[in-house]
Amino acid sequence: MTEPSxxxxxxxxxxLEVRALLMRFGGLLAVDGxxxxxxxxxxxxxxxxxxxxxxTVFNCIGGFYKPSGGQILLAGENITGLPSHRVARKGLVRxxxxxxxxxxxxxxxxxxxxxxxxxxxxxxxxxxxTRAYRRAEQAAIEHAKQWLDFMxxxxxxxxxxxxxxxxxxxxxxxxxxxxxxxxxxMLDEPAAGLNPQEKRDLALMIDRIRREYNIxxxxxxxxxxxxxDISDRILVMEHGRPITVDRPEAVQxxxxxxxxxxxxx
Amino acid sequence: xxxxxxxxxxxxxxxxxxxxxxxxxxxVRQGMHSALQPHWNIVLWGCAAVFVVQLLxxxxxxxxxxxxxxxxxxxxxxxxxxxxxxxxxxxxxWPFFGGRSAVDIATxxxxxxxxxxxxxxxxxFAGLLDLGFVxxxxxxxxxxxxxxxWAGWSFWECLPLAGAMAALFGFxxxxxxxxxxxxxxAIVTLGFGEIIRLLLTNLTDWTGGxxxxxxxxxxxxxxxxxxxxxxxxxxxxxHEFFDMxxxxxxxxxxxxxxxLALALVTLLVSNRLLRMPxxxxxxxxxEDEIACRSLGLNPTRIKLxxxxxxxxxxxxxxxxxxxxxxxxxxxxxxxIESALILSVVVLGGMGSQxxxxxxxxxxxxxxxxxxxxxxxRMLAFGFVMVLMxxxxxxxxxxxxxxxxxL
Ligand SMILES: Nc1ncnc2c1ncn2[C@@H]1O[C@H](COP(=O)(O)OP(=O)(O)OP(=O)(O)O)[C@@H](O)[C@H]1O
Ligand SMILES: [Mg+2]
Numbered sequence: 001m002t003e004p005s006x007x008x009x010x011x012x013x014x015x016l017e018v019r020a021l022l023m024r025f026g027g028l029l030a031v032d033g034x035x036x037x038x039x040x041x042x043x044x045x046x047x048x049x050x051x052x053x054x055x056t057v058f059n060c061i062g063g064f065y066k067p068s069g070g071q072i073l074l075a076g077e078n079i080t081g082l083p084s085h086r087v088a089r090k091g092l093v094r095x096x097x098x099x100x101x102x103x104x105x106x107x108x109x110x111x112x113x114x115x116x117x118x119x120x121x122x123x124x125x126x127x128x129x130t131r132a133y134r135r136a137e138q139a140a141i142e143h144a145k146q147w148l149d150f151m152x153x154x155x156x157x158x159x160x161x162x163x164x165x166x167x168x169x170x171x172x173x174x175x176x177x178x179x180x181x182x183x184x185x186m187l188d189e190p191a192a193g194l195n196p197q198e199k200r201d202l203a204l205m206i207d208r209i210r211r212e213y214n215i216x217x218x219x220x221x222x223x224x225x226x227x228x229d230i231s232d233r234i235l236v237m238e239h240g241r242p243i244t245v246d247r248p249e250a251v252q253x254x255x256x257x258x259x260x261x262x263x264x265x
Numbered sequence: 266x267x268x269x270x271x272x273x274x275x276x277x278x279x280x281x282x283x284x285x286x287x288x289x290x291x292x293v294r295q296g297m298h299s300a301l302q303p304h305w306n307i308v309l310w311g312c313a314a315v316f317v318v319q320l321l322x323x324x325x326x327x328x329x330x331x332x333x334x335x336x337x338x339x340x341x342x343x344x345x346x347x348x349x350x351x352x353x354x355x356x357x358x359w360p361f362f363g364g365r366s367a368v369d370i371a372t373x374x375x376x377x378x379x380x381x382x383x384x385x386x387x388x389x390f391a392g393l394l395d396l397g398f399v400x401x402x403x404x405x406x407x408x409x410x411x412x413x414x415w416a417g418w419s420f421w422e423c424l425p426l427a428g429a430m431a432a433l434f435g436f437x438x439x440x441x442x443x444x445x446x447x448x449x450x451a452i453v454t455l456g457f458g459e460i461i462r463l464l465l466t467n468l469t470d471w472t473g474g475x476x477x478x479x480x481x482x483x484x485x486x487x488x489x490x491x492x493x494x495x496x497x498x499x500x501x502x503x504h505e506f507f508d509m510x511x512x513x514x515x516x517x518x519x520x521x522x523x524x525l526a527l528a529l530v531t532l533l534v535s536n537r538l539l540r541m542p543x544x545x546x547x548x549x550x551x552e553d554e555i556a557c558r559s560l561g562l563n564p565t566r567i568k569l570x571x572x573x574x575x576x577x578x579x580x581x582x583x584x585x586x587x588x589x590x591x592x593x594x595x596x597x598x599x600x601i602e603s604a605l606i607l608s609v610v611v612l613g614g615m616g617s618q619x620x621x622x623x624x625x626x627x628x629x630x631x632x633x634x635x636x637x638x639x640x641x642r643m644l645a646f647g648f649v650m651v652l653m654x655x656x657x658x659x660x661x662x663x664x665x666x667x668x669x670x671l
Contacts, residue, residue, distance in 0.1 A: 062559065088561035100556040102549045108671050113549040114560045116542050123570070126541040127534060137542075145671070157671040180560055 013076045015040045015216050016061070016092075016184055022069030023056050023240075030056045031067075032240040038184065038216050043206065045219040045227045047251075048237035049260060054220045055097055057237075058188055061218075062094050063087040074184075091183035095173045095190060097220075103162030107153055107172055110161050111144035114176045147175040151205075167198045171205075178209060185209070186218040191226050199223060203230050228252065236260065273319035280315040284308045326655075356525055360518045368514075368521045370633045372589065375524035376582055377625040381609035382531045382618060383578030388607065389616030389664065390535075390544060391571030392551035393443070394451040397458025398606050401431040401576040403598035405583020407465060410478040410593040420484040420588045424581060431580025432573045439572035443565050458603055465595040477594025483516060484523060484588050520589050527585055531578050532618060538574070540667050547571055548666065608646075612653055614660025623661055 014037035023031035031053045038044045046054045059065040061072055063084035072080045074090055082090075102110050125133040148154040151171040156164060161172060170190060177185055187206070191199045203226055210217050221227045227234065228248040236243040236251060238260040244251065251257055289308045290301045318325070360368040380402065387395045405427040412418040412426065442453050465472050472478070482490075490502045502511075538544045546567045550557050554564050587593045609628055613620030632642050653660070 064555070064558075084555075084558040085561050085563045088559055093561070094559055096556070096559070100553050100559075102552045102556065104552060104666075105545065105548060106668055108669055109545055112542065112669065113545050113557075113562070116546050116560070116562050123538075123541075123543065123574075126543070127537050129537075140542075141669070141671070148671075154671075158668065176560065 012040070013073075014038060015042075015075055016218070017071075017073040017076075018057070018061065019071040019073070020069065021057065021060055021067055021072070023053070023060055023065060024068040029240050031060065034070075034235075034237065034240070034242045036235045036242070036245050038218055039232075041210060041214055041216055042232045043210060043217045043219060043230050045221060045231040045234045046237060047221065047224075047227055047234060048243075051239075052237040053240040054237060055188055056240075058094060058186055058218075058220065061087075062092065062186065088180070091181070092186065093177040093180050093182040093184075094186035095170075095177060095188055097188040097192070099166075099169045099173050101161040101164075101169055101173060101176070103160065105161060106158050107148070107161050107164065108141070108144055108157045110172060110176050111147060111179050112140055114179045115140045115143065143179060147179050150178075151175045167194055170194065170202075174205070174209075178213065181213075182215060184216045184218060188220045189222060190219070191221055191223045199226055202226070206230055269320050269322060272322075273316050276319040277312045277316040280312045281308065284311045353529065357522065360521050365514050365517050368517050370630060372517070372521045372524045374626045374629040375521070375528045376586060376589075377606065377609055377629050378528045378622050379524070379531045379582045379585075380579060380606045381613065381621040381625040382528070382535050383575045383582065384606050385575075385610050385613075385616065385618065385621050386535050386538065386578070387571050387575035388610050389621070390539065391547040391568055393568055393571060394447055395454045395572070395575070396451050396600075396603055396607065397454035397456070397461075398575070398579055399598045399600070399603040400454075400458035400461040401435055401579035402583040402586070402602070403461050403465060403593075403595070404431045404434050404576075405580030406587040406593045406597070407472065407478075407583070408580065409584040409587045410481055411472065413481050414473075414478050420482065420584065424584050427584035428577045428580040431583065432577035435573040435576025436569065439569045440565075443568040443572060455600065455603075458598075458600060462595045462598050465598070473594070475595060477592055477596075479592035481587050481591050481593065483520070483591065484585075486519060524585060524589075527581055531581075532622070534578075536618060540669075543567070543570055608650060612650070612660060614663045616664030616666070617660060617662045620660050620662035620664070 016038040018037070019035050021031050021034040022029070034053070034057055036044070046057060048054055056065065060067045060070075063079070063082050063086065066081050070080070071078060074087075074092060077090075079087055079090060079092075102113060105113065145154070145157075148157055151174070153164075153168060153172060153175065156168060161169065164172060170193075174185075174187070174190065190206075191202055194202060206217055206219070207230055209215065219227070219231065231248050233245060234248055234251045235245045236254070236257045243256050243260060244254055246254065285308055288311070289304055291304055292299055293302050294300075360371065363371075380398070384395065384398050387393050387398070408427040408430045409418075409420065409423040412423050418426075438454075438457055442450060442457075445453060465477075466475050468474075546557070546562055550562070550564055550567050557564055557567075586597070590597075605628065609625045610621055612628070613622070613624035628646075638645065
């Protein structure tokens with residue numbers, strides 16, 4: 001009773017909190033009671049066999065699906081069921097399992113479109129090319145340049161995004177997210193289709209982004225080395241259900257996890 | 266070629282099924298009785314034509330593939346500007362030397378240029394299939410007509426309001442509708458265009474019903490009327506002010522120049538829009554709506570902006586149309602009109618402004634030039650459309666988006 005309790009120190013609200021998430025497609029429970037939280041500045045990974053429901057969790061968090069049940073809180077604020085563009089504006093952006101760039105726009109323009117929300121410009125100021133408009137447009141281009149440099153894509157700035165090499169497309173997609181100045185970056189299998197060198201670069205890049213921009217990263221990935229390397233904590237899913245949430249070392253030696261990956265036999 | 270035989274036969278049979286009731290039997294009155302008069306010749310010829318074309322289809326396709334339409338010579342930025350300046354200068358100067366009817370036709374062409382460029386924002390830039398564009402055109406025309414009739418407003422007072430009203434209608438319609446995908450949107454907008462027309466026809470007390478409103482005055486030039494006599498004792502006319510003999514050509518030229526100015530404004534604005542963030546957002550939205558949403562772009566709002574802007578230009582066009590005709594009635598705003606404007610956009614090359622201008626001019630001027638073939642106008646029109654879709658589905662001059670370069 002008289003113990004000076006550390007429990008009284010308020011636990012900081014996690015950046016993202018997912019409670020008892022449920023997603024039903026007809027008779028299929030694609031996500032069944034998934035719960036986890038992502039703390040500020042953390043790299044949190046979701047792993048699991050194909051069809052485990054990882055992407056579906058992303059879609060629910062991002063507002064692309066309306067969850068059948070459960071809650072999603074962003075910094076304590078309930079964002080369950082919010083339309084996806086509103087979720088994105090709250091600082092929660094994602095990449096897609098299959099790259100979704102604007103293929104006919106140039107690399108630079110992909111980054112400009114992503115800043116659409118930041119560049120507050122009325123139609124009229126754009127039509128009349130006012131000073132404020134030009135300044136905002138220039139600032140958007142400068143900001144885009146920064147990210148092109150960060151990703152090593154400067155020389156491709158004027159190329160159509162669809163013509164980029166696959167690895168470059170992946171990087172551009174991440175840049176396009178980052179240019180919206182998110183709080184939480186969600187990456188769906190960013191290493192898929194990359195060669196070993198590119199995977200190492202990706203790991204470094206994720207770590208650098210997280211440190212320099214002070215954001216949290218929510219990651220879905222099948223490449224175990226990458227996941228174990230950069231994750232602070234990992235959620236393992238199977239058949240829509242969460243198996244465990246733990247540190248990488250603990251997950252690696254968890255029997256349930258090994259079973260899920262190797263099968264029951 | 267033998268492989269094509271079954272296909273050709275089936276096509277010929279279908280042609281027969283379609284042609285027979287339309288052309289095959291004609292109802293003629295013979296005194297008291299009606300009689301069916303067969304015209305099998307024309308049907309058989311039609312079927313034969315379909316059969317042959319289908320039989321030669323692969324070969325024709327190869328032939329067409331080899332034909333190349335000239336592409337526009339690439340001009341650099343500076344030459345581009347000069348070229349435009351020259352075209353505009355020519356467009357301003359020629360009516361003073363051209364014949365009156367030629368100038369009149371050119372004015373009509375410019376109205377379609379304007380409407381085409383307006384619809385191009387919706388269809389070409391934002392990729393929204395709008396089949397009820399003429400509804401907004403009607404809103405613009407009736408805004409002027411009604412305000413003149415009930416409140417005596419002048420053209421220049423009504424012009425901005427006509428644009429605003431049409432934009433408001435576009436906004437109010439677009440808001441619930443733009444969540445729909447392609448085909449649904451097309452159907453709803455089609456219905457909207459018809460509703461507007463039916464309203465105008467049936468609200469007889471307000472709109473004059475099928476007869477519409479007549480006696481709508483032409484635009485004035487800085488308060489000077491372009492008529493023989495001023496409409497009110499204190500009014501002044503153009504020819505009195507400049508102490509010239511009255512010449513009805515002045516009015517025709519003035520209307521032409523006004524239409525030119527309106528078309529140019531539409532061109533400049535839509536050209537600007539394409540280079541603005543909103544223009545990029547339209548393109549992005551056309552490519553991948555989900556990616557747009559994932560970046561915080563609100564698809565409904567972005568589509569709505571295109572829809573509203575397009576409607577606004579239709580409204581301006583409508584007000585001008587009312588002023589030029591001197592009367593408005595629902596007849597002018599049928600679905601065919603929407604279809605014509607849409608084909609201007611599609612033929613020109615969706616999104617391509619130069620293409621739309623050329624197509625608008627071609628579609629209005631050509632039928633006037635070959636008046637003798639007026640009966641075949643729709644036939645030729647359909648033929649050209651089919652050919653274009655086979656041969657050059659991207660339109661006369663496919664769109665080339667301006668890029669931001671680093
Ligand atoms: N829109 C949908 N409609 C119906 N079923 C869906 C839908 N989206 C996903 N599913 C189903 O939900 C289950 C989970 O799919 P999900 O894409 O989330 O798996 P995943 O863990 O991302 O797999 P992978 O590693 O292959 O990407 C699958 O059985 C899938 O078929
Ligand atoms: Mg997946």
